[in-house]
Amino acid sequence: xxxxxxxxxxxxxxxxxxxxxxxxxxxxxxxxxxxxxxxxxxxxxxxxxxxxxxxxxxxxxxxxxxxxxxxxxxxxxxxxxxxxxxxxxxxxxxxxxxxxxxxxxxxxxxxxxx
Amino acid sequence: xxxxxxxxxxxxxxxxxxxxxxxxxxxxxxxxxxxxxxxxxxxxxxxxxxxxxxxxxxxxxxxxxxxxxxxxxxxxxxxxxxxxxxxxxxxxxxxxxxxxxxxxxxxxxxx
Numbered sequence: 001x002x003x004x005x006x007x008x009x010x011x012x013x014x015x016x017x018x019x020x021x022x023x024x025x026x027x028x029x030x031x032x033x034x035x036x037x038x039x040x041x042x043x044x045x046x047x048x049x050x051x052x053x054x055x056x057x058x059x060x061x062x063x064x065x066x067x068x069x070x071x072x073x074x075x076x077x078x079x080x081x082x083x084x085x086x087x088x089x090x091x092x093x094x095x096x097x098x099x100x101x102x103x104x105x106x107x108x109x110x111x112x113x114x
Numbered sequence: 115x116x117x118x119x120x121x122x123x124x125x126x127x128x129x130x131x132x133x134x135x136x137x138x139x140x141x142x143x144x145x146x147x148x149x150x151x152x153x154x155x156x157x158x159x160x161x162x163x164x165x166x167x168x169x170x171x172x173x174x175x176x177x178x179x180x181x182x183x184x185x186x187x188x189x190x191x192x193x194x195x196x197x198x199x200x201x202x203x204x205x206x207x208x209x210x211x212x213x214x215x216x217x218x219x220x221x222x223x224x225x
Contacts, residue, residue, distance in 0.1 A: 004157075035213075043203065043215035056211055090157055099145035099165060099207055105157035 002027065004093050004106035012112045018079040021109045025072050025093030031055075032074040033103065034066060037088040046089075049074055050097050081113045116141045116208045120216035128224050129196060135189040135219045137204035142182045145207040149178050149189050151200040152218070158203065162189070194223045 005024040013019050025032050033056075034046040045058040049068035066076040072093075078085055088108045094101040117140045127133050137147070146165050150158040162171045162178040164187070170179040177190040191198060203218040 033213075042217045043205070043213075045212045045214075048211075058212060092158075097211075100163075102160050102163055103148075104160065105150075107157040 004091055004104055006089075006091050006106035006109050008109060009107065010110045010112075012114060013081050014114055015081055015083060017081050018077060019081060019111060020075055020077045021089055021091075021111075023074045023076075023091030023093075023106060025074070025091075026104055029093035029095055029104075030072050031094045031097050031101070032068055032072065033092050033094075034074070034076050035090045035092065036060075037090060037108070038086070043090075046076065048097070055097060078111075083113050085111065086113045087111060116144075116206060116214045118204060118206055118214050118216040120202075120204060120219050122219060123217065124220040124222075126222040126224060127194060129194060131194050132190065132192050133194055133221075135191070135202050135204075135221070137187040137189070137216055139185045139187075139206050139214075141208065142185055143209045144182065145209075145211070147178075147180050147187050147204060147206050148213075149176075149187075150203045150205065152203060153200050161202075191221075196223045196225050199223045 007022045031050045033048040037043045048056040052068045063079045068074045090108045092103040092105045094103045119138045148163045149161040152158045164180040175192040180187045201218040201220045205213045205215045
């Protein structure tokens, strides 16, 4: 079955703009989480959604937001882009929440802010 | 605050060798520990998940151990192959139900 799909794979934006990234989880998965990966900070948790509700949020400014739709697809939005937002944004899905659930990652969206 | 450390940052070994990657964490209050691999420019692939009540997990040539009391985990790779070359990351699911990540170990297996 299809894995986690993220779009777009690559994008370039200008400082001050906003961006929306999309994630389609594995069919049947209801939990979606987002992560930011940079060379300096490594992988950091952004937020997690389950059944359209944000269950958890990492330590990121309010410019970072997300949502989940009834079909479990998720989007994340970054407003007023800064150079430091340049990163690989990874989406992951799992069947449910809970420590026993394996998470599956998409290939990520590479964002460059110039 | 939970911190996860992986040593070494990089490792290069000849094909066929057995090797151990290390992961340490500062707070033993974790739900689980997971090992992932990441190939260049790609997402992450889950390798092994160890629940907090477990001591080890095995999958093929991979074996991961967990010692919560000492805050340590090891990933043992037997009979390494060039295809094992990747960055290996460990992550702990902390008491806030967030995955806290190590910086990874970049592994190169020389043919």
